[in-house]
Amino acid sequence: MPSADPWVGSWRPHRPRGPIAAMYGSPGPKYSLPGLTGEKLHCVTKFKAPNYSFGIRHDLSGSPHFSISPGPRYLVPPNITRQGRDGTPAFSLHSRPKEPRIAQAPAPGHYSPEKSTKSVFRSSPAFSLSGKTKEGTNDRVPGPATYHLPEVIGPKTVVTSSAPVYSLCGRSKTGGFAEDLKKTPGPAAYRVVDSCLYKEKPPQFSMTGRNFAPGETTKKPGPGAYRPEMVTSTKSKAPSFSFGLRHSEYIAPLIVDRTE
Numbered sequence: 001m002p003s004a005d006p007w008v009g010s011w012r013p014h015r016p017r018g019p020i021a022a023m024y025g026s027p028g029p030k031y032s033l034p035g036l037t038g039e040k041l042h043c044v045t046k047f048k049a050p051n052y053s054f055g056i057r058h059d060l061s062g063s064p065h066f067s068i069s070p071g072p073r074y075l076v077p078p079n080i081t082r083q084g085r086d087g088t089p090a091f092s093l094h095s096r097p098k099e100p101r102i103a104q105a106p107a108p109g110h111y112s113p114e115k116s117t118k119s120v121f122r123s124s125p126a127f128s129l130s131g132k133t134k135e136g137t138n139d140r141v142p143g144p145a146t147y148h149l150p151e152v153i154g155p156k157t158v159v160t161s162s163a164p165v166y167s168l169c170g171r172s173k174t175g176g177f178a179e180d181l182k183k184t185p186g187p188a189a190y191r192v193v194d195s196c197l198y199k200e201k202p203p204q205f206s207m208t209g210r211n212f213a214p215g216e217t218t219k220k221p222g223p224g225a226y227r228p229e230m231v232t233s234t235k236s237k238a239p240s241f242s243f244g245l246r247h248s249e250y251i252a253p254l255i256v257d258r259t260e
Contacts (some may be wrong), residue, residue, distance in 0.1 A: 039051050
């Protein structure tokens with residue numbers, strides 16, 4: 001069936017076969033739902049399975065349930081089995097250790113029971129003329145001359161009352177009858193406190209010069225630089241002539257086509 005719409009070049013307007021996004025005012029399928037795979041932008045309303053990464057293992061040394069062990073870094077010698085050494089001969093470059101001596105107990109003839117009279121039987125005191133050894137003097141207490149008792153005579157007594165004492169020192173010149181009063185500071189030596197600190201401060205003025213704002217430094221024309229008699233923009237002007245160049249008579253006139 002022929003259409004009544006005119007052709008636009010080689011194309012003729014017709015009804016679209018499917019929906020066109022320009023025919024609707026909404027953004028259309030621009031907004032999409034969040035995905036259900038991956039860790040980021042996962043849908044919060046759906047179940048999320050656990051995920052694993054190839055990151056580093058965090059330090060768990062601060063946890064009380066973490067056992068710190070060196071791991072399999074110990075090198076077990078090859079001659080050690082679960083029952084001990086295997087018994088094969090081993091050689092080294094060290095010297096042979098000395099064999100331990102057997103404890104030699106004294107025989108019955110080594111004892112002298114006759115010399116134990118002071119330990120077993122009562123004996124009289126015995127004295128010797130030998131010098132006293134230094135190792136036996138363990139009680140090192142100070143003698144009577146080591147202590148120093150406080151003084152009881154003079155002004156510095158501690159346990160007794162002292163009488164007034166006098167000295168032969170020189171008399172101080174300050175406060176005495178020989179004091180020179182001319183050396184005392186005068187009224188000008190004291191610093192007077194400014195009354196503005198505890199009273200109302202009046203306005204203050206200074207004698208400094210007046211500061212002018214910076215102006216333009218370009219040169220301006222004076223009143224004599226202007227010529228009002230030559231102004232022709234506000235009043236009528238008389239005709240003026242010039243001795244300009246006369247055009248040649250042999251120049252072709254301007255020809256303009258006229259249609260009647």
